[in-house]
Amino acid sequence: MVSAEAVPPAAVYVVGLSVLQPAAAPVAYQPDGLNAWESQLWYQARRRSGVSQWLFNRFGTSTDNAIPVSARLRDADCRASLRAIEQACCQAFASLDRQQRQRIRCERTALIYFDCWGESALFETDVSWRDALSLDVLPASIVRDYNIKEFSCKVRGEHQGFLLALRVAIDQLNSGSIDTVLLCGHYRSLPLMVFSQHSAASVRAAKGTTHISVERSAALILRKAAGEGAALHLSDYFLLSGQPKLAAQQLAQRWQRHWTPGCCALLGATHTSAAMLTLEQAALKIMPLPWHALTTTYGDSGCINPLLALLHLPSVRIAANNQHPQLLVNALDGAGAGWLMSIWPDAREKSSWR
Incomplete structure (x- = not known):
């Protein structure tokens, strides 16, 4: 265990x-004969993962009860998700004061866009070429509205999409070539892709398990200005052994290396599979820590799961005399590797600490 320390110099601020x-409320998936491929993957995912019920909460879902549930979930309008990204960016900038907004518009700003599936327009219904470019390349409206000229890119990383994008943002800000990064993206809860992931499960979940898949769109404004928000720092990408017992020991050692006396909680933002949950539980037996799985509270949002730790901050108990409060986010990718993300809450919100 290392000693308590201030925020590292490489950290960035939200x-x-x-x-x-x-x-709308999540909708239970009901297979039908309209899409044999999707129905087959649903059957395989249910048999191999042990999940008995699948709930989906998607943007742009039709409310016409005459349309089968599976078709409504499958054909959700992607434009609603794109509009949600635009709205998230607008709200993120609206949370700044006027001077901050003006300063950012005059400085060097980069756009980093992320998603989970990469070229997902192939799985969308009635998508135009403009919408396909916004989904698979860059949202043109955001590039235009925020006058992005310095740097822009899209990061595809499946369940690690947000963390890989955060790594690029941290590198850009620490290089001194960029003053502000607009980091935005979304998770499209495509039933076909969700079932495909879970059909490869190696460990079955407990009987009666329900999987809740929630689409989310997110936007963060990141800067190097200390004291202006919560601080984020990302550890190096680490690999674990293929042997479960040794992997649990390695994961516990990794936690111990990054756990400080100021740490308040370990938040699980891992790939939602029984195998990863079993690995985390085995590591917790080696190194018991105050742990909470974010997906049990917020549902599964794929690559956005680690980002939900920022929403969970008000629910974490932080002692008033804790000089360097810190949260550790464990994010395993489901392929024997992962990241640890450290969060230092905004000191200006100390009055709300519990």
Whole structure:
């Protein structure tokens, strides 16, 4: 265990944040004969993962009860998700004061866009070429509205999409070539892709398990200005052994290396599979820590799961005399590797610490 320390010099600060999700309640998936491929993957995912019920909460889902549930979930309008990204960016900038907004518009700003599936327009229904470019390359409206000229890119990383994009943002800000990064993206809860992932499960979940898949769009404004928001720092990408017992020991050692006396909680933002949950539980037996799985509270949002730790900050108990409060986010990718993300809450919100 290392000693308590201040925020590392390479950390970046979240000065603006917005995360949006559909307002409607999740809908239970019901297979039908309209898409044999999807129905087959649903059957395989249910048999191999042990999940008995699948709930989906998607942007742009039709409310016409005459349309089968599976078709409504499959054909959700992607434009609603793109509009949610635009709204998240707008809300993130609206959370800044006027001077901050003006300063950012006059400085060097980069756009980093992320998603989970990469070229997902192939799985969308009635998508135009403009929408396909916004989904698979860059959202043109955001590039235009925020006058992005310095640097822009899209990061595809499946369940690690947000963390890989955060790594690029940290490198850009620490290089001195960029003053502000607008980091935005979304998770499209495509039933076909969700079932495909879980059909490869190696460990079955407990009987009666329900999987809740929630689409979310998010936007963060990141800067190097200390004291303007919560600080983020990302550890190096680490590999674990293929042997479960040794992998649990390695994971516990990794936690111990980054756990400080100021740490308040370990938040699990791992790939939602029984195998990864079993690995985390085995590591917790070696090194018991105050642990909470974010997906049990917020549902599964794929690559956005680690980002949900920022929403969970108000729920974490932080002692008033804790000089360097810190949270550790464990994010395993489901392929024997992962990241640890450290969060230092904004000291200006100390009055709300519990």
